[in-house]
Amino acid sequence: MSQSAILLIHCPDQPGLVALVTEFVHKNRGNILDLDQHVDQDLNHFFMRIEWDLTNFVIPREKINDYFETLIGAAYDMKWSLKFTDRKPRIALFVSKASHCLYDILQRHGTGEFDCEIPAIISNHEQLRYIAERFEIPFYHIPITKETKAAQEAKTKELLEDFDVDFIVLARYMQILSDDFCTHFSHRIINIHHSFLPAFKGARPYHSAFTRGVKLIGATSHYVTADLDEGPIIAQDVARVSHRDGINDLKRIGKDVEKRVLSRAIYLQLKHRVLPFGNRTVIFN
Amino acid sequence: MSQSAILLIHCPDQPGLVALVTEFVHKNRGNILDLDQHVDQDLNHFFMRIEWDLTNFVIPREKINDYFETLIGAAYDMKWSLKFTDRKPRIALFVSKASHCLYDILQRHGTGEFDCEIPAIISNHEQLRYIAERFEIPFYHIPITKETKAAQEAKTKELLEDFDVDFIVLARYMQILSDDFCTHFSHRIINIHHSFLPAFKGARPYHSAFTRGVKLIGATSHYVTADLDEGPIIAQDVARVSHRDGINDLKRIGKDVEKRVLSRAIYLQLKHRVLPFGNRTVIFN
Amino acid sequence: MSQSAILLIHCPDQPGLVALVTEFVHKNRGNILDLDQHVDQDLNHFFMRIEWDLTNFVIPREKINDYFETLIGAAYDMKWSLKFTDRKPRIALFVSKASHCLYDILQRHGTGEFDCEIPAIISNHEQLRYIAERFEIPFYHIPITKETKAAQEAKTKELLEDFDVDFIVLARYMQILSDDFCTHFSHRIINIHHSFLPAFKGARPYHSAFTRGVKLIGATSHYVTADLDEGPIIAQDVARVSHRDGINDLKRIGKDVEKRVLSRAIYLQLKHRVLPFGNRTVIFN
Amino acid sequence: MSQSAILLIHCPDQPGLVALVTEFVHKNRGNILDLDQHVDQDLNHFFMRIEWDLTNFVIPREKINDYFETLIGAAYDMKWSLKFTDRKPRIALFVSKASHCLYDILQRHGTGEFDCEIPAIISNHEQLRYIAERFEIPFYHIPITKETKAAQEAKTKELLEDFDVDFIVLARYMQILSDDFCTHFSHRIINIHHSFLPAFKGARPYHSAFTRGVKLIGATSHYVTADLDEGPIIAQDVARVSHRDGINDLKRIGKDVEKRVLSRAIYLQLKHRVLPFGNRTVIFN
Incomplete structure (x- = not known):
């Protein structure tokens, strides 16, 4: 059975966030299995959960956090946590x-x-x-x-x-x-x-x-x-x-x-x- | 369509209350349509709702309160209210x-x-x-x-x-x-x-x-x-x-x-x- | 802790059933703890559950069924079952x-x-x-x-x-x-x-x-x-x-x-x- | 108050669909307000609802359907319907x-x-x-x-x-x-x-x-x-x-x-x- 990664993300809202994250996953050959996002209009805050299949994903697991931070996270003031479905809590x-x-x-x-x-x-x-x-x-x-x-x-x-x-x-x-x-x-x-x-x-x-x-x-x-x-x-x-x-x-x-x-x-x-x-x-x- | 009377009763609990009230209705030829009672064990308090058909009831409507008080209510420290289903609230x-x-x-x-x-x-x-x-x-x-x-x-x-x-x-x-x-x-x-x-x-x-x-x-x-x-x-x-x-x-x-x-x-x-x-x-x- | 008896009764409906059963319990010095009854208007059928404390009840347990049958049950075509709360199912x-x-x-x-x-x-x-x-x-x-x-x-x-x-x-x-x-x-x-x-x-x-x-x-x-x-x-x-x-x-x-x-x-x-x-x-x- | 467009899409599932659609919206300067997608694993079928703000969107309303069909819809065998929030049903x-x-x-x-x-x-x-x-x-x-x-x-x-x-x-x-x-x-x-x-x-x-x-x-x-x-x-x-x-x-x-x-x-x-x-x-x- 294939394994997948999950990102739970939140940050101040602005245009283009969903596209940015989906592109990050897609360009690196991750297949998005599930995506849900929410914007709190009162707080102008963005929330997202994205899960993708790791089978063909080109970034090694242990580097995903680094890459995500460098490419997106830091620039948009995001807080996130990364989980893997094959790691039993x-x-x-x-x-x-x-x-x-x-x-x-x-x-x-x-x-x-x-x-x-x-x-x-x-x-x-x-x-x-x-x-x-x-x-x-x-x-x-x-x-x-x-x-x-x-x-x-x-x-x-x-x-x-x-x-x-x-x-x-x-x-x-x-x-x-x-x-x-x-x-x-x-x-x-x-x-x-x-x-x-x-x-x-x-x-x-x-x-x-x-x-x-x-x-x-x-x-x-x-x-x-x-x-x-x-x-x-x-x-x-x-x-x-x-x-x-x-x-x-x-x-x-x-x-x-x-x-x-x-x-x-x-x-x-x-x-x-x-x-x-x-x-x-x-x-x- | 026949009319009915409803008594909502409460009082300190003691043995025999249900029998007393049902007997009052039955002896006076009222047919009990619905009866529900409850005893609050913590408070030792008795609650009852009884509804009966008035068709053959021998006590005239306007005297039911008096009779009930005299025969039962006063002796058992009851509080009650009497309603008639043909009186639209x-x-x-x-x-x-x-x-x-x-x-x-x-x-x-x-x-x-x-x-x-x-x-x-x-x-x-x-x-x-x-x-x-x-x-x-x-x-x-x-x-x-x-x-x-x-x-x-x-x-x-x-x-x-x-x-x-x-x-x-x-x-x-x-x-x-x-x-x-x-x-x-x-x-x-x-x-x-x-x-x-x-x-x-x-x-x-x-x-x-x-x-x-x-x-x-x-x-x-x-x-x-x-x-x-x-x-x-x-x-x-x-x-x-x-x-x-x-x-x-x-x-x-x-x-x-x-x-x-x-x-x-x-x-x-x-x-x-x-x-x-x-x-x-x-x-x- | 005191024990109680429960009767589950049903029979064709007619006036006076509640009074009859409550009188049976009360006259024999049972204290009614809980009573609930229901009449199915479409079927003209009567249902009742009555629970009473046996502490002072004068009829011995093993004779309650007989007495109930003789005094009430048979005459009113009742079906009933008698349970005791101290008998664990x-x-x-x-x-x-x-x-x-x-x-x-x-x-x-x-x-x-x-x-x-x-x-x-x-x-x-x-x-x-x-x-x-x-x-x-x-x-x-x-x-x-x-x-x-x-x-x-x-x-x-x-x-x-x-x-x-x-x-x-x-x-x-x-x-x-x-x-x-x-x-x-x-x-x-x-x-x-x-x-x-x-x-x-x-x-x-x-x-x-x-x-x-x-x-x-x-x-x-x-x-x-x-x-x-x-x-x-x-x-x-x-x-x-x-x-x-x-x-x-x-x-x-x-x-x-x-x-x-x-x-x-x-x-x-x-x-x-x-x-x-x-x-x-x-x-x- | 700004107006928005909604696409309801479904098609056979394959990798990259979410990224494709979000890119279509984002590249044309639409701000995604709400995105929800679902894949039925048994049927291998993809479903999506995406809503975006039209304020800066560069494709004129009446051409969105055409563009979407040409750029994405036809190639991926999609069925979709396009709605505008300022059109009262x-x-x-x-x-x-x-x-x-x-x-x-x-x-x-x-x-x-x-x-x-x-x-x-x-x-x-x-x-x-x-x-x-x-x-x-x-x-x-x-x-x-x-x-x-x-x-x-x-x-x-x-x-x-x-x-x-x-x-x-x-x-x-x-x-x-x-x-x-x-x-x-x-x-x-x-x-x-x-x-x-x-x-x-x-x-x-x-x-x-x-x-x-x-x-x-x-x-x-x-x-x-x-x-x-x-x-x-x-x-x-x-x-x-x-x-x-x-x-x-x-x-x-x-x-x-x-x-x-x-x-x-x-x-x-x-x-x-x-x-x-x-x-x-x-x-x-």
């Missing part, structure tokens, strides 16, 4: 006690729907170790107290670097990460929050939803930033509830939404279809 | 400049889907008068400034009393009602707010939704209380949006959700299926 | 090669969301044995060919009787059951079909959906009858697709809908909220 | 007796959401004339019987040509058009069918949905072809129903879905975002 899963998102991810990983490596499951609790063992994935118990937080995060960071992790998924991980940690892994941590953000930020969103008497509950997957529950949103969905649903029903119904939304965000990330910009995301799909 | 529509909800309501009224009287359309602007005229419904232009607000609300209240209005629908009425007015018409004013409450309360919710980069936008229909956008929610729905949608797209897509959600709330109200309790609603459907 | 899972529904069910079972026993997983293939082993549930490989079908179904039936199974879940089981088997377990087999029935009955529904160019795909959970994909529907849902989605995308997106819809149907069945009648179902929720 | 509405879709369309037209001309409303009944009059749009009553059908269709065709109509919207028009008429206006007639096609084709879909006991009902907007309800689908949506909903409820709930789906299809058509191919559509949005 490596993700670390952070969990606490709830198993629904973890099983959902591991089942998708096991059947190949999630085309990635999962070198580690990390948890502040022991409860889900048995699941990691069932799926034969190394499990690391890194308990955290107020006193040990800094040291444990340092240890975690080391582990993630050892494992050459591309991004982190917080699959109902019930610990707030330090600002440093968030900044270090900027746009590389995906969280699932159990509410329809920006409604019900912070702790116990289902209790708040119940008290407010909403008729829909939701879940939101977003990149983690130092501002709690304020990072760029990747995916959201909702489910219908009624007065018949007590708090435990909201939790039960919400779990379905959580796992669906988180897995959707992971899928988009694995396919290199998410481009964060400021506090928003462009989703190419 | 009378509603007043408040509008400003946007026509989408107004047309949606008038079309449903015209085809009989909304089985009600609409004696008046009231507006702080002249723009939608032509629609009222097209549908041959009296239109009252009651402009409001900071200085005239109290006087104009007094005038409005008088008008509503003259028309014997049961409830008021704010069909994108862009004025904040005074606390007095809200309290006077408690649980009798239905508003549509153009966001998924409690997210994006107050002004310009589509702008806020755009800035936050949400992937779904919503609308909420609720009873109006003195606390802006905080009243009991009757209906909510959402629509999917993407980074491609600018603020004007959000407004356009949102209109569809607004009119659908508001009309849903009106329908439920007209069928006597909404029971507000505290800051929540029980929807019998 | 016993379900058998039938699978073939796809793991997504199986994991979803086992995860819910493991966390107590599905309050039931799963004494056996039965399959015509070996592929999913490892999942059964991970969850420590006995796995039975019962391969089926045209020639062995009758014998293998007989063996299966025996197994199910040994395990005292209440109902069977076909979690993407890719074998057509014989008419005899379907009839023997009437209203006791729940299937998930990977289309929005009645569209795309039979084999390869995602291929058909792709060819027809639909913009939504769906899944349907239903009781199995001798007529393939024609049994009473319990739950349905859909997901949005576009021209960008090839057949493999439809399959991937569809899996999410399938597992959600099947688990919804199982949950309703476990809570005794499904009453099949003719080719339809009444869902009390 | 002209649509004719066909109705019978139901008003909900008609009002929805006219309200959107009136507020500018539908940027088009509506030179005529045509009906086989007189019932909705008053709505046309309210909106001051010419209404043509063209009654149809088996005997008069051919003559009346000829008269209709003439009318449509006089009005220079771009496409026709069947807004719950309850007449089957002749094969000739369908062929003559190929891909220019948009219908709304009141079911989730391909389920419940033909007459009385809500009755069939009720009988089958489905838990969701739907509506489908599609191009009309000689095969009834078999044309390429543009938009679909569904709404949740339950056993409580009789046939009249399905009709009521369905109307909401019908008008939403039809208006969605019209909007896409007006924005030149629909490309029919075989029996499917590519929707660029």
Whole structure:
């Protein structure tokens, strides 16, 4: 099977950008498989995702970045990232006690729907170790107290670097990460929050939803930033509830939404279809 | 066609309430057409909607309230309201400049889907008068400034009393009602707010939704209380949006959700299926 | 924690049925926890679900059926079933090669969301044995060919009787059951079909959906009858697709809908909220 | 405000197509505003929508088609259509007796959401004339019987040509058009069918949905072809129903879905975002 390259690009808008990039690919004998572009009219900013077949591409992989920078990128003040479809992303899963998102991810990983490596499951609790063992994935118990937080995060960071992790998924991980940690892994941590953000930020969103008497509950997957529950949103969905649903029903119904939304965000990330910009995301799909 | 009566009841829960009420109806030769009950376990509170055919009912209509109070209601600390299906509710529509909800309501009224009287359309602007005229419904232009607000609300209240209005629908009425007015018409004013409450309360919710980069936008229909956008929610729905949608797209897509959600709330109200309790609603459907 | 009883009743409609049943419960000192009833106006047929606390109920459990029959059921031509909430339903899972529904069910079972026993997983293939082993549930490989079908179904039936199974879940089981088997377990087999029935009955529904160019795909959970994909529907849902989605995308997106819809149907069945009648179902929720 | 041109293109896929078309636009000083392309891998077919600002474009409008054909189109076996955003599409509405879709369309037209001309409303009944009059749009009553059908269709065709109509919207028009008429206006007639096609084709879909006991009902907007309800689908949506909903409820709930789906299809058509191919559509949005 042939391999392909993906460029995710953004820059200030101006005429001719699409033609420039497509010409770069085409002239060097890359066959464009997929192209999607978007201009934010309010911000006058340009976004593009282009994927091409590398079979006959004349620029060697390791030089594509250089050539692109020299020929186009620098002159147009572009920011970009280059991905190759034959490089499996490596993700670390952070969990606490709830198993629904973890099983959902591991089942998708096991059947190949999630085309990635999962070198580690990390948890502040022991409860889900048995699941990691069932799926034969190394499990690391890194308990955290107020006193040990800094040291444990340092240890975690080391582990993630050892494992050459591309991004982190917080699959109902019930610990707030330090600002440093968030900044270090900027746009590389995906969280699932159990509410329809920006409604019900912070702790116990289902209790708040119940008290407010909403008729829909939701879940939101977003990149983690130092501002709690304020990072760029990747995916959201909702489910219908009624007065018949007590708090435990909201939790039960919400779990379905959580796992669906988180897995959707992971899928988009694995396919290199998410481009964060400021506090928003462009989703190419 | 036979007529029926509806009781909407709530009270502290205790054993035997359902049996008591059904016996009251049955012993007096009312045929129960529909019964729905709910117990809020957290609050230990009982809710019930019962509808019965009046054809052979031995208690005269005008005495049902008295008998119910004497035989059951008072002893069990019940609150209830009694409705008759042959009494068409009378509603007043408040509008400003946007026509989408107004047309949606008038079309449903015209085809009989909304089985009600609409004696008046009231507006702080002249723009939608032509629609009222097209549908041959009296239109009252009651402009409001900071200085005239109290006087104009007094005038409005008088008008509503003259028309014997049961409830008021704010069909994108862009004025904040005074606390007095809200309290006077408690649980009798239905508003549509153009966001998924409690997210994006107050002004310009589509702008806020755009800035936050949400992937779904919503609308909420609720009873109006003195606390802006905080009243009991009757209906909510959402629509999917993407980074491609600018603020004007959000407004356009949102209109569809607004009119659908508001009309849903009106329908439920007209069928006597909404029971507000505290800051929540029980929807019998 | 106190135990409760549930009656699912249906019969030709006539005045007084609700009062009769609630009186039966109340007079015998049962406290009604939940009551829902429905009259199908076209068929003039009555449906009811009533749940009551058994703590002070004066009729012993094992005599409730007799008493109910004698006092009410026989006289009103009722059909009913009586359930007790402290009796965990016993379900058998039938699978073939796809793991997504199986994991979803086992995860819910493991966390107590599905309050039931799963004494056996039965399959015509070996592929999913490892999942059964991970969850420590006995796995039975019962391969089926045209020639062995009758014998293998007989063996299966025996197994199910040994395990005292209440109902069977076909979690993407890719074998057509014989008419005899379907009839023997009437209203006791729940299937998930990977289309929005009645569209795309039979084999390869995602291929058909792709060819027809639909913009939504769906899944349907239903009781199995001798007529393939024609049994009473319990739950349905859909997901949005576009021209960008090839057949493999439809399959991937569809899996999410399938597992959600099947688990919804199982949950309703476990809570005794499904009453099949003719080719339809009444869902009390 | 500047004007733009839109090309909707499809052809057998081969390397370099995107680069070719973008170069054509760019070299002639057109600024690309929006580009979306899709390759159907199964059919090896290429689809593209490109929109560019005409302000500095050096090819005169009336010659764009020629130049495009000579320089690219012919050599690559392309089919394309060229649109200009300053040319308002002209649509004719066909109705019978139901008003909900008609009002929805006219309200959107009136507020500018539908940027088009509506030179005529045509009906086989007189019932909705008053709505046309309210909106001051010419209404043509063209009654149809088996005997008069051919003559009346000829008269209709003439009318449509006089009005220079771009496409026709069947807004719950309850007449089957002749094969000739369908062929003559190929891909220019948009219908709304009141079911989730391909389920419940033909007459009385809500009755069939009720009988089958489905838990969701739907509506489908599609191009009309000689095969009834078999044309390429543009938009679909569904709404949740339950056993409580009789046939009249399905009709009521369905109307909401019908008008939403039809208006969605019209909007896409007006924005030149629909490309029919075989029996499917590519929707660029």
